[in-house]
Amino acid sequence: MIGRLNHVAIAVPDLDAAVAQYRDALGARVGAPQDEPDHGVTVVFIELPNTKIELLHPLGEASPIQGFLDKNPSGGIHHVCYEVDDILAARDHLQAQGARVLGSGEPKIGAHGKPVLFLHPKDFNGCLVELEQV
Ligand code: CO
Secondary structure, three states: OOEEEEEEEEHHHHHHHHHHHHHHHHOOOEOEEEEEEOEEEEEEEEEEEOOEEEEHHHHHHOOOOHHHHHOOOOOEEEEEEEEOOOOOHHHHHHHOOOOEOOOOOOOEEEOOOOOEEEEEHHHHHOOEEEEEEE
């Protein structure tokens, strides 16, 4: 059911420092910061030949990233994102398998303007999983 790895998201305490590191030390193609108020994050996408890295930094008061950074002050891998062809069919299949979908269970529009859902990390080996319909 799942397709390509769309991105790996890394929560970072200092977005400017992380951008400079990926651009200058790692020589990666780094995009412009985008504020995503609906998700409480500022994101920067880094294009790699086979996938993307999503740098996440808290935006606003109730950012879900802030709690993660409080527990992981130097940052860390926050989620992986897999592509699916049909997000509602994927959701229904996973729920039938006992997996929990976070939030209302309805897809939100993600950072690429496409529908996304998040799956409970406790159901996926401690890893928060994002599904994106492509
Ligand atoms: Co993501």
